[in-house]
Amino acid sequence: MIDFLLRPWRCNFGPDKEFYRAIDGLFGFVPHNIELYKLALIHKSASLVLEDGRQINNERLEYLGDAVIEAVTSDYLYIEFPDRDEGFMTKLRSKIVSRQSLNAIARQIGLDRYVILDGSSNTLAQKHIFGDAFEAMMGAIYLDQGYNFVNRLLINRLFREHLSLEELTESENDFKSRLIEWCQKNHHTIRFRTTRQENSAANHPLFRSTALIDNMEVGHGSGESKKEAEQQAAYSVSQSFSDETCAALLDKVDRLRLGGESR
Template sequence: MFGIFPNNIELYKLAMIHKSASIVLEDGTTMNNERLEYLGDAIIEGIVSDMLYVEFPFKDEGFLTKLRSRLVSRRTLNQLAVSIGLDECVITQSSFNTAGKHLYGDAFEAMMGAVYLDKGFDFTNRLLINKIFGKYIDLEKIMETETDHKSRLIEWCQKRHKRLTINATLNEEDKKHSDDDSHHFVAVVNINGKDCGFGVGASKKEAEQRASQNTITKLKIVI
């Protein structure tokens, strides 16, 4: 995998052992991938932080933090693990139900932890940035998803079978008193008959996005 020639193959084997299939040694030591997962999590976050800092020299801390959280989220790491075939390598107890779990993303973190211990930070950095993120991650698409609050809200409501309406109307009072003939739209997000968020913008689209963002923030929605 990745063209790696391991110095210590046992590290990579351990990275694929889920805790449900833990190996207990004679001295009582439990062997699974949780420690490597812990290490890999820190390594990935550090590498991604550095990558984004270099890639976006004029973006503020808030932007970088939000984008990093998307890149290192369990959802993203799960998808990466499947893309590179790790899902076929993870060892679990036969009765373990993998549905809805993040064990593949956990295994991805463990694998990066193993690579780091076996090959060092520089090798892990090049592997993650050039061979994995460079091939399987579309930064522009992730950024669009991050800023398209309306689509995120629609997706969240659809998954939970909630009725959603987002109505934007022209604020005639603002237009009447505006010196530069500009106008404003006011958008309201309604979920299951209840107004949940509001937003104002110079265009209908902008107002809807702000209202959706307001709703996501107020309801503490994680997508």
């Protein structure tokens, strides 16, 4: 009752009315502790420096929000798919909580308009800034409103309005897992050689990955994390794997294996 009475004042007359309005417009409620939400919007490139030299930004809230989103998503899928096995739910959860999906949700609800950046080209070139801010915001909501509240918000509003479980179920973006499964099924070894590019900036690391099947290079990829680079390397393999290419590759692998065994 008190919150209901304070809502108009906070949104129209309080010192932080712009922040209150922003959260109300994005998520449909007025926060208790607005400072958490302010912090959730500060990207590390625009970190505030305290008198003792410590930098504060949204990374800690991002860490917390990541765990909260994964827990809520697990609840959601367990209820939505009572007859599906653990493997199916794990794969679908990874798609929902991926940086790509969360970045898309952040843009769709308009969160990208409020994230505080330093404005440099390197910062703006990063792909998942807004998805990271979305995670930080869920961490703030969890601390401010509790788990049950963020659970209902994510499932009943954000996921249902901005995600299509049918499309996600039919899509396939975990190319690394597919490639590993294919190699295991066909009795081939698979590994990824991933390194950080020497010329990448400290605040914007880039990684390069090479996929090797039986020690033969078959694909390459790059990304802003080791995981992304390896996915891109696996994706490059999948794009070249026509039936003819696959057969030729297996023949080449077999020749290399036989050659090694004969020495």
